[in-house]
Structure formats: C-alpha cells, structure tokens
Amino acid sequence: MSEHATLLLSNARRSYNGRVAVSDASLSLSAGRITALLGPSGSGKSTILRMIAGLEPLDDGTLHAGDALLADQHSSVPPEHRDIGLVFQDYALFPHLTVADNVAFGLKGSKKDRRAQALEWLAHVKLADRADSWPHMLSGGEQQRVALVRALARKPRAILLDEPFSGLDRHLKSEVRRSLIDTLRASGTAVLIVTHDAEEALMMADDLVLMDKGVILQSGSPQDCYQHPSSIAAARLLGEAEVLKALIKDGIATTVFGSVPCDLADGEGWLMTRPESIHASPACEGAKVTAIAFGGTFSELTLEKDGQSLRLRTPFTALKIGDVASVRFDEATTSVYADVNG
Secondary structure, three states, X not given: XXXXXXXXXXXXXXXXXXXXXXXXXXXXXXXOOEEEEEOOOOOOHXXXXXXXXXXXXXXXXXXXXXXXXXXXOOOEOOHHHOOEEEEOOOXXXXXXXXXXXXXXXXXXXXXXXXXXHHHHHHHHOOOHHHOOOOHHHXXXXXXXXXXXXXXXXXXXXXXXXXXXXXXXXXXXHHHHHHHHHHHHHHHOOEEEEEEOOHHHHHHHOOEEEEEEOOEEEEEEOHHHHHHOOOOHHHHHHOOOOEEEEEEEEOOEXXXXXOEEEOOOOOEEEEEEEOHHHEEEEEEEEEEEEEEEEEOOOOEEEEEEEOOEEEEXXXXXXXXXXXXXXXXXXXXXXXXXXXXOOO
C-alpha cells in the first residue's frame, strides 16, 4: 500500500452472523487517481465501500486518512466527519429541492454564494441550464451527473461511487462514463468506483482491485491485471478465459492445442488464455473446426481435439466448419498455473 495514500484500508474484516463478508482486505486510494474495485455480486465490494464511508463497522483492521485513524475494531469516526463523498446507486437526490439546491446542499456561505458554486459545478457537467429543474424531470444520466457534482462540490478527500452506471443503457453508459471520468480527474480527489462490470473497470481505472468471496485476489494496473492475472479466478473476473490442462516439462507447458514457455516446475498444470489471444490457421494436422458464430466485429470459432474444446475470437477467418487448423497462443496474454485455483 502507498505511503502517500489519501485513504488506507488495512487488513479489514467484516462478518454477518458468523458469515465472513470481507476477509483481510487492504487497499489504498490516492489523490487524483481512480481506483476500481471489481467483483461479482456478493463478493464483498459494497461492504468495503460502506466500511470506508463509515456505514459499516470494522470487525478487525484499520482505516486511516493520512496519519489520522478513521476506524478500527474499537472506534469509528462518524460518516459526516470523514470528509468522504458518497454517490449511491439510486443517486439519492432530494426530490423536494431543485437541481441547483441539491448541489448547494451542505455548502458553506451565503445563499447567493452557494448557488454560484452550484452553478459552477453544474457547468462542469453541462447541466447549468437545468439548475432550476426538479430531479424527476432529468434523465438517469443527468441525475447521475447531479449526484456526482453534489458530492464533489464539498471538495472531499475522497469520493465513493457504488455501481454508478448500473441503471443506464449501454449507449448512455458510454456517454456518461466519458463525462464522469473527465469531471473526476479534474477534481483531483481520490476516487473509488465499485462495479461488477469488467469493461467499465478496465476503461476507467488507474488502479484496479479484483475481489471475490470476500477476498482481494489482485491489485495493480488494469493492463497488468488483465495480461498477468494472479489466478484463474482473477482472470475470469476480467473477461472470458479459456482454461486447458497442461503438462509442464523443461520450461514448456504443453496442451493438446499448443505450447507456451513457463517458469513452473515439471508436472501437471493449467494454461489460461483469452479467446482473442488464440490464433488458428489452416493446417494438415491439428484441431477440427466444429462451429463458427458471427459476432459483428469478430467471428467465434470452436475447435476440438482429443475430446477437448477451445473457443477463439478473430476479426477475420478463412476457416470453415470441418476444416483442420493449427493453434498458436499469444504468450503475452497467456498464463500457466500449477493449480486450477491459481
């Protein structure tokens, strides 16, 4: 964890009625950086967000803001005194306040000064013209932007976003995501985004944290986590993964479809690669093409050999069902593990 972290969660644990929701979790949030916490439903990621926000106690571990202790198993600074902004999944705008009054809520100064600040923040997200509208008059994407600038207007040390795009359709999600990234980066605050969407996490994050079953599996840059996952479970959080049995000997992991170098001891192992990291070309001997599905920007081929199957994706293929193909794996995005659990 970084010694320059704005917020530092260390060895945190949380249980409910004897069921462990979060176990020995550590992560850091730094000013000016976006951290994405990625995991499936029930993985414990929202519990971590709530512990950082002060909405859940820590059964063990610590939460620091710089040198100040915010929480441990004995004490907890109230949420309103943590200087942390929180954007809920449903945005939680006040229905009886205008858009401008929502953003101005909690700001200091005269009514005129608070409105001026609110209008300035709304201008950042191109909503100054909706200042006097009521929340129910806005689209989902507009409500989200209002919720974000309401949290940012108080200039918190960190801002937490819980599944910020879950209620938006795919087209609107992409548009709003670009807008929010610009606003978040310009704010210079530390950001934590909790999400179950791998594409969202990869595209937004400076730092990525992978979590499953209450345990943090891996932390690092999006590129490193994607190309060098710490385990097969971590790999699957970031997209489709093809897993094959392998025999490791003299630094080579060999499957029925092909081989890659590895640094594991001789024995049995597991090769993990991505469908887009597999290349197939016509050959006299090899795997048989048993299915082809057209996906628009790619075609998905299914190959079979010796009772095992393999899926790959390619933007173009000359292969047809029934053809025989040789297979090559991209070494940069292929990993070998001694155990299927990584």
